[in-house]
């Protein structure tokens with residue numbers, strides 16, 4: 001049995017990454033993510049891994065994609081301004097199907113914004129930050145322990161589906177300290193990408209068009225294959241045939257759709273009989289949970305739905321709840337981003353109220369409770 | 378010949394370059410240098426950015442990576458640091474290397490990471506049809522410099538040396554044997570090596586500036602290039618309007634990935650009782 005330990009969210013993310021087999025980190029320092037880089041710089045050389053501080057975030061994501069192509073498990077961590085710089089190459093990882101993990105510890109934006117304060121303004125950027133239709137998975141831990149668990153999961157998803165996976169935390173989750181009992185390494189599920197059997201006849205992008213994932217060869221193992229950000233056919237070489245592009249783009253999209261049932265993850269409390277459903281993620285969900293408990297204590301039938309997978313969104317579960325509840329409240333530290341998705345998913349079955357906070361402060365439970373009460377009249 | 382051809386993906390040919398373009402000549406010189414050194418095909422990775430020049434790796438039978446505009450060196454850094462045993466070569470254009478990729482260029486040089494960088498300098502953005510680049514000489518025309526380029530251009534050799542490259546050479550698509558020889562030495566240098574290969578772009582640079590066809594452009598190179606050894610005994614007025622080719626710099630220094638590995642070995646010796654990532658990390662939390 002591992003002992004309980006006091007640790008920070010950023011540290012838990014790093015430990016999760018190491019437990020999942022992280023052996024390459026490239027990054028550029030930025031508050032409030034920097035502890036992740038510092039810990040990686042310290043730990044990776046001890047385990048045969050590599051750390052490099054690149055000249056910027058564009059280079060950081062480029063370097064981890066290069067490392068991943070040689071078979072390494074690679075990660076970077078950043079915050080808003082750096083996440084913005086990474087976008088072009090996140091699209092590259094998507095189209096070239098290179099597994100990488102990106103941790104975005106959100107701070108108040110846009111621009112340099114408020115570096116040391118929490119926000120949740122990167123929800124849509126994490127989904128749509130790079131141009132074009134593209135596959136991506138975004139996970140959102142709601143406490144320190146989940147920073148560990150969801151970073152392990154992020155690596156597993158990246159490896160199984162050959163995707164860029166974003167772990168979206170924020171300044172509060174990243175810097176908050178909690179007592180955590182980490183799972184034994186032997187109890188962890190750790191996935192590794194499927195590799196081809198032998199170089200002969202290897203077609204690097206040959207896969208079932210219905211969301212298949214092609215085996216991934218490592219560079220330097222005799223496969224001698226080509227990787228490009230241009231649309232390519234199953235040989236990996238560029239093609240500008242419309243039908244090739246169409247099939248390829250749809251396969252990438254299908255890949256995430258098919259993965260959804262296996263990767264979907266959410267937490268609920270008191271949703272069995274609730275009238276008022278609070279939907280929140282990350283640190284907003286911590287305040288929401290207290291608010292829901294206080295509401296229950298006051299006899300109000302409130303419940304919490306907290307997605308841990310936010311892209312793709314756990315639609316089925318929320319839709320089912322939306323049919324039953326009278327109203328949905330969405331507290332977010334932004335001006336309404338996840339709310340858009342919740343409005344879409346709930347399909348107006350229940351009215352959705354947005355509760356926004358963008359002053360760089362965490363929600364107080366009372367603020368959410370007030371919204372619950374206001375609506376519960 | 379067959380020795381050279383075995384490094385090509387013959388089924389990917391013909392290439393996309395315009396008739397008379399110099400990029401194929403540079404690619405040929407690289408492949409002949411590789412053939413001469415008898416490099417193992419399975420241990421070479423060629424990385425490029427975006428541009429006409431960056432299409433070259435697609436024709437070569439190695440693990441090849443065609444990345445985003447300007448970022449080839451950053452991708453290559455990840456590959457080389459992961460697998461120091463692989464020979465990593467970057468093929469890039471003047472815009473790719475010195476405009477959008479300028480930051481990665483100087484930092485790869487500063488680290489002295491063992492990557493051989495071939496900059497195909499046609500003094501113009503070829504792929505986007507003829508805009509001026511940081512290597513377009515002042516006064517010359519581009520589609521975005523319709524009245525003549527008012528900006529100064531880089532001296533790539535000096536830039537690379539100042540930033541820390543340990544092997545730097547320059548040749549042209551006319552001086553093919555010099556070029557091949559420089560690439561060979563660059564491949565042998567354990568550190569960041571840059572070979573600037575001036576190449577003709579008759580389609581955009583040539584036509585816009587009325588430099589004639591490929592033959593005239595090659596003759597222009599021939600008339601103006603002076604080998605650095607010959608230049609040593611020439612008077613400044615004789616060198617007026619000329620540019621230097623040959624080995625501009627060759628000063629080996631400790632290489633980045635080797636230094637990193639040496640550091641890591643030391644760290645591991647200190648932590649020899651260490652059992653794995655998670656256990657060790659726990660010592661750091663408070």
Ligand SMILES: Cc1ncc(C[n+]2csc(CCOP(=O)(O)OP(=O)(O)O)c2C)c(N)n1
Nearest residue numbers: 427428429430446470471472473502503504
């Ligand atoms: C981020 C980004 N910006 C701009 C472009 C458009 N673009 C493609 S190639 C190129 C210039 C390439 O010029 P150079 O590197 O000199 O290579 P050449 O084509 O001349 O060989 C540009 C600007 C792009 N692909 N990506």
